[in-house]
Amino acid sequence: MSTLSVHDHGVAHHEDDHGHHHHKETFISKYIFSMDHKMIAKQFLITGITMAVIAMILSILFRIQLAYPDKAFPLMETLLGRFAPQGRLDSNFYLALVTIHGTIMVFFVLTAGLSGTFSNLLIPLQVGARDMASPFMNMLSYWFFFLASVIMLSSFFIQKGPASGGWTIYPPLSAMPKAMPGSGMGMTLWLISMVFFIASSLMGGINYVSTVLNMRTKGMDLWKMPLTIWAFFLTAILGILSFPVLVAGVVLLIFDRSFGTSFYLSEIVLNGTQVQPFEGGSPILFQHLFWFLGHPEVYIVIMPAMGISSEIMSVNSRKPIFGYHAMVYSLIGITVLSFIVWGHHMFVTGMNPFLGGVFMITTLIIAVPSAVKTFNWLATLWRGNIRFTAGMLFAIGMVSFFISGGITGIFLGNAALDINLHDTYFVVAHFHLVMGSAAIFGMLAGVYHWFPKMFGRMMNERLGYLHFWLTFIGAYLVFFPMHFMGLDGVPRRYYAFTEFESMKQWLSVNMFVTWAAIMAAVAQTAFLFNFFYSIFFGKKATQNPWEANTLEWTAPVEHIHGNWPGDIPAVYRWPYDYSKPGADEDFILQTVPLSQTMNSNLPHDFEDNPTGLEEHNKWVNTQKSNEQVK
Amino acid sequence: MMAQIQQEDKLNLAPKKFNMWIFIFTSFMFFAALTSGFIVYAGGGKHGINFKMPQVFLYSTIIIAASSITMFMASRAAKRVQIAQQRLFLSLTIGLGVAFFAIQVYAWLILLPSMGIYFSNPNASQSFVYVFIWMHLLHILAGLLLLINTLIRSYKNVAPVKNLFNMQMSSIFWHFVDIIWIYLYVFLLLNQY
Numbered sequence: 001m002s003t004l005s006v007h008d009h010g011v012a013h014h015e016d017d018h019g020h021h022h023h024k025e026t027f028i029s030k031y032i033f034s035m036d037h038k039m040i041a042k043q044f045l046i047t048g049i050t051m052a053v054i055a056m057i058l059s060i061l062f063r064i065q066l067a068y069p070d071k072a073f074p075l076m077e078t079l080l081g082r083f084a085p086q087g088r089l090d091s092n093f094y095l096a097l098v099t100i101h102g103t104i105m106v107f108f109v110l111t112a113g114l115s116g117t118f119s120n121l122l123i124p125l126q127v128g129a130r131d132m133a134s135p136f137m138n139m140l141s142y143w144f145f146f147l148a149s150v151i152m153l154s155s156f157f158i159q160k161g162p163a164s165g166g167w168t169i170y171p172p173l174s175a176m177p178k179a180m181p182g183s184g185m186g187m188t189l190w191l192i193s194m195v196f197f198i199a200s201s202l203m204g205g206i207n208y209v210s211t212v213l214n215m216r217t218k219g220m221d222l223w224k225m226p227l228t229i230w231a232f233f234l235t236a237i238l239g240i241l242s243f244p245v246l247v248a249g250v251v252l253l254i255f256d257r258s259f260g261t262s263f264y265l266s267e268i269v270l271n272g273t274q275v276q277p278f279e280g281g282s283p284i285l286f287q288h289l290f291w292f293l294g295h296p297e298v299y300i301v302i303m304p305a306m307g308i309s310s311e312i313m314s315v316n317s318r319k320p321i322f323g324y325h326a327m328v329y330s331l332i333g334i335t336v337l338s339f340i341v342w343g344h345h346m347f348v349t350g351m352n353p354f355l356g357g358v359f360m361i362t363t364l365i366i367a368v369p370s371a372v373k374t375f376n377w378l379a380t381l382w383r384g385n386i387r388f389t390a391g392m393l394f395a396i397g398m399v400s401f402f403i404s405g406g407i408t409g410i411f412l413g414n415a416a417l418d419i420n421l422h423d424t425y426f427v428v429a430h431f432h433l434v435m436g437s438a439a440i441f442g443m444l445a446g447v448y449h450w451f452p453k454m455f456g457r458m459m460n461e462r463l464g465y466l467h468f469w470l471t472f473i474g475a476y477l478v479f480f481p482m483h484f485m486g487l488d489g490v491p492r493r494y495y496a497f498t499e500f501e502s503m504k505q506w507l508s509v510n511m512f513v514t515w516a517a518i519m520a521a522v523a524q525t526a527f528l529f530n531f532f533y534s535i536f537f538g539k540k541a542t543q544n545p546w547e548a549n550t551l552e553w554t555a556p557v558e559h560i561h562g563n564w565p566g567d568i569p570a571v572y573r574w575p576y577d578y579s580k581p582g583a584d585e586d587f588i589l590q591t592v593p594l595s596q597t598m599n600s601n602l603p604h605d606f607e608d609n610p611t612g613l614e615e616h617n618k619w620v621n622t623q624k625s626n627e628q629v630k
Numbered sequence: 631m632m633a634q635i636q637q638e639d640k641l642n643l644a645p646k647k648f649n650m651w652i653f654i655f656t657s658f659m660f661f662a663a664l665t666s667g668f669i670v671y672a673g674g675g676k677h678g679i680n681f682k683m684p685q686v687f688l689y690s691t692i693i694i695a696a697s698s699i700t701m702f703m704a705s706r707a708a709k710r711v712q713i714a715q716q717r718l719f720l721s722l723t724i725g726l727g728v729a730f731f732a733i734q735v736y737a738w739l740i741l742l743p744s745m746g747i748y749f750s751n752p753n754a755s756q757s758f759v760y761v762f763i764w765m766h767l768l769h770i771l772a773g774l775l776l777l778i779n780t781l782i783r784s785y786k787n788v789a790p791v792k793n794l795f796n797m798q799m800s801s802i803f804w805h806f807v808d809i810i811w812i813y814l815y816v817f818l819l820l821n822q823y
Contacts, residue, residue, distance in 0.1 A: 133645030206652040214645040244656045248663035252761065260750035261757040263671065279752035280677050285670050289663060 025561075033143075035135035038559050040142050041121035042454055045447070047142075048113020049531070051149055052440075053524070055104035060521050062097045065089040067507075067514035069496040083161065091495040092181045095164035098493055099182070102167030103190070104152065105436065107197055110301040112145045114443045115201075115239075118304055119208045119232040121450060125552035126229050128217025128569060130562045133210040137203045144200035151193035155186045163190035166493060168290060171264035171283045175256040178270060187257070191250055198243045205243075208236035217551070219571035223328075224590070226550050226575040227314075227321060230328050231307020234335045235300050241339070242296040249289030256281070284349050291342035298435045299338045302402070303331060305442020306373060309395040311575075312449050313377055315548045316392035317384025318586050320576035323376040330369035330376075337366050347418040356415040363413035370406055374399065385579065385586070389546070390464025391449035397472050398441040404476075405434025408483065423493075426486020429479045437475045444471075447531070452545050456557045457538030463530040467523060474520025481509050547587045549575045554591055573605070643795050650799050654806045657769065661810055664765065665817055668758045672821065677753040679822050683815075684741055690733040691815050697726035698808040701801050708797040711790055716797070720781045723804065727774050730811075731767065738763050755821075762814045769807045776800040 034040060061080075064073070065088075072087035083093040120138065124131055132138045155162035164182025165174040169190065177184045212233045216225075225233075252263040264286045265278035314321040321327060343351060343359030351359075377399045386392070408430040411417050421427060444467075451459045485506055490497055498507040544553040551571065555563050569591040577588040583600035594601055594612060598619050606613035672678055704719035738760055742748075749760040780796040788796075 133642065134649055137649070202653075202656050206649050206656070209652055210645045210648045214648055215642075240652060240656050241659055244660035245663035248660055248667060251664075251765070252667065255749075255757065255761065261754060262752050263667075263754045263757065277752070281754055282671055282674055284674070285667055288670055289667055292663070 033139055035131070035139045036559075036561055037120045037124050037131050037135070037138060038454070038563075040138055041117050043142050044113060044116030044120060044145070045454070047146060047149060048109050048117060048443075049528075051104050051108040051113065053528070054153070055101050055109065056521055056524065058097045058101040058104075060518060061089065062094055062101070063514040063517045065094055065495070066498075067511040069498055069507075092164060093161055094495045095166075095180075095493065096162040096182050096186065099164045099166050099169075099190075100152070100155075100162050103163075106167060106297065106301065107194070108145075108149055108152070110435070110439045110443070111201060111239075111297070112197070112204075114304050114439060114446075115208075115232065115235055115300065116142070116145065116204060117443075118228070118308060118446050118450070119204065119236065121454060122228055122552060123208055123211050123232055124215070125453070125555060125563060126226050126550050127212060127215065127220055128551050128571065129211055129215035130564075130568070132207045133214060134207055138207050141200045141203040141207070144196045144203065148193045148196035148200060151189055151196065155189040155193075158185050158189070160184050160186060162186040168287075168294065169253070170290075171253060171256065171286050172268055175253055175264050175283075175286075176268075176270065176276070177257060178274075191254060194250060195247070198247055201239050202243055205236035205239040208232055209240065212236075217568045217571055220551075223325075224571055224574050226307075227310040227324070227327055227331075228304075228307040228550075230331055231303045231310075234331050235303045238296045238300050238303070238335055238338065242293040242300075245289055246293035249286055249293070252289075253286065284346070287346050287349060288342070291345045292339075294345065295342040296338045298431070299334055301435050301439045302442075303334065305398055305439040305445075306331070306402075308442045308446040308449070309377065309398045310373075310380075311550070312391050312395040312445050313380050313399075314576055314578065315449075315546050316387045316389055316395075317380050318387070318578045319380055319384045320578055321376065322379035322382075323372070324574065324576060326372050327376055330372040333369035334366060337362060337369070341366065341413075344413050344415075344418070347415045348422045353415070360413060360415045364410065366413075367406070367410060370402075374403055374406070387546075389448065390459065390461055390468060391445045391447075391546075393465065393468040393472075394441045394445035394448060397468065398438050398445060400472075401433050401438040401441060401475070404480075405430055405432070405438060409434060420489070421486060423491055424486035425482040425490045425492055428492050429482035429486060432479045432482075433475075437479065441471075444527070449546065450552075451531075451534065451538075452541030452557075453552055455535050455538070456541055456559075457534050458541050458545065459534045459538060460530050463526050467526040467530065470523030470526070471520055474516050474523060477516035478513050478520060481513055485509065547585075549577060549587050549589050551590055554589060643791070647795070647798060647802070650802050654802065657806065657810070661762075661765070661814065664758070664761060665814070668755065668817075668821070671758070672755050677755045679755045679759065679818070680753065681745060681747055681756075681822065683818055683822050684737065684745070686733060686737050686741060687815055687818075690730050690737070691812060693726050693733065694730045694808050694811050697723045697730065698805055700726060701804050705797050705801045708794050713784060713793075717781060717784055720777060720784070724774060724777050724781065727770060727777065727804075731770055731774070734763055734767055734770075759818060762818065766807070766811055766814060769810065773800070773804050773807045776803055 029035075031039065034043070061076075064076075073084075074087045076084040076089065077087045080089075080093070083090050089097075120132070123129070152162075160181040162182060163169065163174070163186040164180060165187065169187070173179050174183055174187055177187070212225075212229060252261075255261045256264050260277070262278040262281035264283050265276070265281040266283070267279055268276045270276055310321055310327060341359060341363045343355060344363045347356050347359070381396070408426065412421055412427060412430055448459055448464055451457070488503070488506070490503055490506060497503050498510060541557055543557050546553075551569060554569050556565065571590045572593045573588065573590055575590050577583070577600075579586045580588060580597075580600040580602075583597060588597055588600070594605055595615075598616075601616050601619075603613065603616065606616055700719045700722040704716050704723060707713075707715035707719060738749075742759070747756050747759070749757055751757050777800050780800045783796055784793055
């Protein structure tokens with residue numbers, strides 16, 4: 001008890017402090033080196049969107065090459081210079097485009113842009129904290145990310161172009177600077193950028209975990225946390241455990257590149273003549289280290305999207321999330337399982353078939369928590385009083401992509417089928433649907449839903465619908481045909497595979513996919529316009545525009561340092577009391593005590609609370625006897 | 631006591647200490663990855679470490695273990711608000727840390743090369759020994775900076791709570807780098823042939 005009163009006291013002090021700070025706030029401390037989690041969230045979001053647009057443009061460039069492998073576009077030469085001599089994309093630059101597109105999308109957009117934005121915005125606001133555990137570290141986290149982005153993009157301006165060994169940077173290609181143009185300076189920049197990026201995500205992740213575990217408001221026990229917070233929390237744990245492993249792999253790679261060691265390099269001859277001095281190294285070792293991060297990484301990408309979609313779908317179905325506990329346990333299940341499946345990326349590396357079998361089984365087990373989540377989302381929608389806001393549409397879109405991309409995961413997780421499907425377009429189709437499109441839809445859902453919280457204004461709904469339908473249809477048109485190409489054995493990352501006699505027939509499909517991609521890319525201007533226009537001229541938001549229960553909507557629309565004026569609100573119930581029978585409205589904020597909602601209380605609201613249950617029973621009995629009198 | 635808790639809450643110290651623990655987890659995963667990498671490499675190939683760990687690493691291990699003891703004494707002094715003792719033991723810890731650093735540097739600059747064991751080496755098991763030493767030294771360096779920072783601040787008349795907090799942060803980290811070295815040393819001993 002005493003700790004509670006002490007806590008409140010401390011908070012009051014804090015208030016005084018922030019009053020003083022407020023006057024000293026300059027442009028630099030408010031907008032640039034801000035330590036306020038809401039500002040940092042916006043910085044992450046806008047940087048993330050910028051990187052996403054860049055990576056999308058890169059993808060359009062290589063899609064044009066795939067659709068028109070023997071056509072020259074003089075405009076390309078004007079834009080890209082030596083990377084597109086005579087208007088045709090240089091083959092090495094094509095590989096660089098694929099590599100940097102993947103790297104930016106996976107790490108800079110869907111890891112930093114997604115977790116960075118929404119963990120920063122929502123963790124303090126939804127658990128009821130003034131700010132992160134260490135605001136200073138939080139600020140560093142953003143600036144390391146920014147630096148990493150700049151370094152990554154700067155590799156386009158060096159002589160030999162950016163890294164081009166694929167986003168997985170497998171040695172020996174990446175370990176020998178002379179192996180290809182992109183393995184020189186470009187690869188070095190890639191590695192430096194990733195070191196900063198990892199430092200950024202670790203600092204962020206450490207803060208998220210610490211804040212969730214230590215700084216929840218009064219009454220906010222773990223089982224009263226919204227699913228968004230659970231998802232961000234478990235995502236941060238994944239990052240903390242897996243990113244250091246990538247650092248280890250990268251450190252050894254740097255030694256191989258620059259110090260003449262042979263961790264990953266064995267006997268090899270370069271360009272047919274130059275015998276290299278390496279011996280005995282194991283390129284498979286890198287794959288182990290890489291995928292020990294790499295597989296959790298895909299869940300780092302998708303889990304925040306899952307949490308965001310769960311929350312948005314519950315709010316807009318006006319129903320409690322179906323199976324809250326099952327949702328949490330399935331997230332935990334995915335977290336644990338994600339560490340013991342990395343081998344399914346390496347089925348064809350000559351892995352012991354027995355080990356392949358083990359990895360296959362663990363991989364297929366992930367289908368269980370994933371299916372639990374999927375069915376729970378569908379059951380949440382079932383007979384809900386659905387409000388089709390733009391955010392809601394994107395959340396449903398996320399579920400759609402997760403299903404259609406997840407099913408092909410079952411094919412790929414099979415060690416025998418993978419012999420055929422490995423490194424084909426089937427893989428490309430699979431992960432672009434299940435983690436690419438699904439995660440970006442989760443992120444966009446979050447942007448539409450929490451835009452009023454971030455900027456105090458609403459985004460335009462009609463433009464949102466336009467954006468949704470064009471993107472949704474576009475994404476399916478782009479990625480669905482790739483399954484069939486993959487089944488036919490078309491390899492990924494090839495510059496002009498339609499030149500092969502046996503794959504010629506795919507040229508028309510490639511053209512179709514490219515035009516679908518261009519349409520989807522153009523559709524993003526609807527979003528970009530909507531986003532930036534609404535920041536300044538959008539309709540003013542009310543405090544709780546979606547009539548949601550969670551704590552962030554009890555904070556004032558105007559951002560203040562410390563989030564709530566006065567005391568942090570206490571929490572009395574879980575976040576999903578929507579359409580509770582007997583309640584006056586179809587939502588009850590987490591901050592409303594059960595004593596104010598006698599009409600709608602149910603016996604199970606009083607688990608672990610015998611006094612409350614007694615009061616409840618007494619009230620019910622009185623009501624009954626009153627009824628009889630009438 | 632009451633005042634202390636209030637102070638702590640205002641400065642948000644508990645969550646910051648927790649941050650340090652999580653950071654230690656990340657560091658631990660880093661070394662776990664390096665040693666697992668070693669196991670995969672040595673297990674799959676023809677190369678082992680192929681030399682006996684020189685005696686000098688035993689001395690450095692003893693020194694770093696001793697520094698953990700002085701660190702503990704320094705923390706205890708800080709808890710009892712015996713500032714002079716705290717400074718003494720803290721300085722001792724720093725001294726031992728520097729000695730450890732020096733021995734490790736001697737080992738990789740002079741001793742190992744004189745034994746014909748080089749970093750640029752077709753046998754990556756031997757390169758791994760260097761990587762372990764370097765990556766650990768990086769942590770030692772960070773630990774030393776943290777200790778020096780704590781020592782300097784203890785002269786600057788900070789509030790006892792803040793002083794204790796600095797002390798705890800640096801001691802969590804220092805004990806950790808100590809334990810990591812012992813882990814690496816034992817790991818190398820077990821794999822030395």
